Amino acid sequence: MKNKNILAAIAAIVIAAGGYGAYRLGVHQAMQASPDHDDAVTVAGGTGKKPLYWHDPMVPGQKFDKPGKSPFMDMQLVPVYAGADGDDGSVTISPRVQQNLGVRTAIVTAGRLPSGVVTVGSVAYNERDVVLVQARSNGFIERLYVRAALDPVKQGQALAELYVPDWIAAQEEYLAARRMQGGDTASLVDGARQRMRLAGMTDGQIRLVESSGKVHPRITISAPVSGVVAELGAREGMTVASGAQLFRINGLSTVWVNADVPENVAAKVRPGDAVEARSPALPGSVFKGKVGAVLPEVSAATRTLKARVELANPGGQLVPGMFATITFASSRNADVLLVPSEAVIQTGTRSVVILAQDGGKFQPVDVEVGGEGNGQTEIRKGLSAGQKIVLSGQFLLDSEASLRGTTSRMDDTQSSGSAPQAPLHHGQGKVERIDKDEVTISHGPIATLKWGAMTMGFKAPPAGLPRNVSVGDRVSFDIKPRQDGTFEIVAISPVAEAPVASDKAMGGMKMPPASTGATK
Structure with a gap:
């Protein structure tokens, strides 16, 4: 029995020695894998x-x-x-959460932005296609072939027949001069012909008198163009004077549409832009034309400008007073970056687009938007062609990012300019320790930082501590934040000794010494 106890003790010693050897081997290997403590901490x-x-x-x-x-x-x-x-100002969302949020994406493309301006107007006569028919001499209307306004007429169609007494004397004088014989009758004939012209006869009527050798006191007035009689100033049996307006004929081969364009989109409409017109009275018919002019006047009542659109009118289907819907097409041919309008988040001061990246990352990008039309928005700055953007779920992604502590990402993604001067914060306390680059102070509450009483280390001033400051002194100091998150002493000076504050005066807080890791 005694021998068995001795063997058991020897076995326990061997096992313990083996375990200690394995422990030392593990420590040695760990030290080789991590040569210093700092590297071990960083991983x-x-x-x-x-x-x-x-x-x-x-x-x-x-x-x-x-x-x-x-x-x-x-x-x-x-x-x-x-x-x-x-x-990097982004937020990562798992595919499952993306599906739950209903995230849809699209690609930034390059193309032409349609003007997207659709307005209404009314058809009117083309004022450049108007002909006036007047009486060239005093006379009487013996017969009227067109008796009502808006009657259609064809070019060359007879309109009225006039009896002109003044022509009788001029024609008889001409015929008498031609019948005279002698060497100087040519001048008399030319003079008589000129008096017929002055009486209002045309060259065709003069040739008719010459060829027939008879007096023609009546004249038939014909339509010079095809169209409609917009105004009728003649009645059968009435006396007319030279220069009196008998007919006003408007052509219908082309018409105008006076479109009302809101002043906020008037810059998109330019002379020469192509247009398409549709009328409820002619379903299925599309009339093409162009903008003739944008009139330089804004209606005070409707805040609109008049765009004068000239349309081809085959068959005379469009008539004055008809209602028409006008779609303008921009004449600018430059390609721009386009995104669906629903992808742009308008905050009032900024325009933001959520950019979808690889690995389920989403990053907001400030963009500069341009024109908009047909559900597309022009992007002038901030994106490039081929990038993927979010169409739906942008606001939920923003909320997800805020919940993860990245609200500053949405506000300062592309902030520029120099950083503002760091504010100073004042405090009082007792110097606990002075190191080479750090001063540990037990200070009271600092209201500007919303700090309670605590003991922590501060970066020493660049010029070093004053000679009259040592460990155990009560001091008054000013600090400012640094870029690495620590605080640096800007000014420090000793103050008169004051009674030690009780725990109650210190807010009931007993702060442990500052962690050297956070302040060094």
Whole structure:
């Protein structure tokens, strides 16, 4: 029995020695894999990723270059790794969540932006296609062939027959001069012919008198163009004077449409732009034309400009007073970047588009928008052709990003300009320790930072501490934040000794010494 106890003790010693040897071997290998402590700290939690910085999730704007305890809250700093949400202003959403949010995407394309201006107007006569028929001499209307306004007429059609007494004397004089014999009758004939012209006869009527040798006191007035009689100033049996307007004929081969264009889109309508017109009275018919002019006058009642559109009118289908819908097509041929209008988030001061990236990442991009038409919006700055953007679920993505502490991403994605001067914060306390680059102070509450009483380290002033400041002195100091999230002493000076504040005066807080990791 005694020998068995001795053997058991020897076996236990051997096992213990083997375990200690394995432990030392593991430590040696770990030290070889991680030569120094700092490198072991940077590879946090064995993830194999090196943190970019540490921060307090409750104060994400402050960044620290080392791990430790947060100076703001009673918690450890959290590492932030490369590619994590909020690192580049993006948010990562899993495919399942994307499906639940109903995320749809589209591609930024290059193309021509349609003007998208659709307005209404009324058909009117083309005022450049108007002919006036007047009486060239005093006379009487013996017969009228067109008796009502708006009667259609053809070119060369007889309109009225006039009896002109003044022509009788001029024609008889001409015929008498021709019947005279002698060497000087040619001048008399020419003079008589000229008096017939002065009486209002045309060259065709003069030739008729010459060829027939008879007096023709009546004249038949014909339509010079085809169209409609817009105005009728003649009645059968009436006396007319020279220059009196008998007929006003408007052509219908082309018509005008006076379209009302809102002044906020008037810049998109230019002379020469192609247009298409449709009328409810002629379903299925499309009339093509162009903008003849944009009249330089805005209606005070409707805040619209008049665009004068000239349309071809085959068959005379469009008539004055008819209602028409006008669609303008821009004459600009340059290609621009286009995105669906639903992809643009208008905040009132900014225009934002959510950019879809690889790996389920979404990043907001500030864009400069241009014109809009047919559901497409022009992007002048901020995107490039071929990028993928989000069409639906943008606001939910924004909410998801805000819940993950990346609200600053949406507000400062593309902020520019120099950083503002860091504010100064004043405090009082007791110097606990002075190191080469750091001063540890037990200070009271700092209202501007919403800090309670605590002990923490501050970066020493660039010029060093004054000679009259040492450990145990009560001091008054000013600090400012640095880019790495720590605070630097700007000014420090000793103050008269004051009674030690009680726990109640210190807000009932007993702060432990500052963590060296967070302040070094």
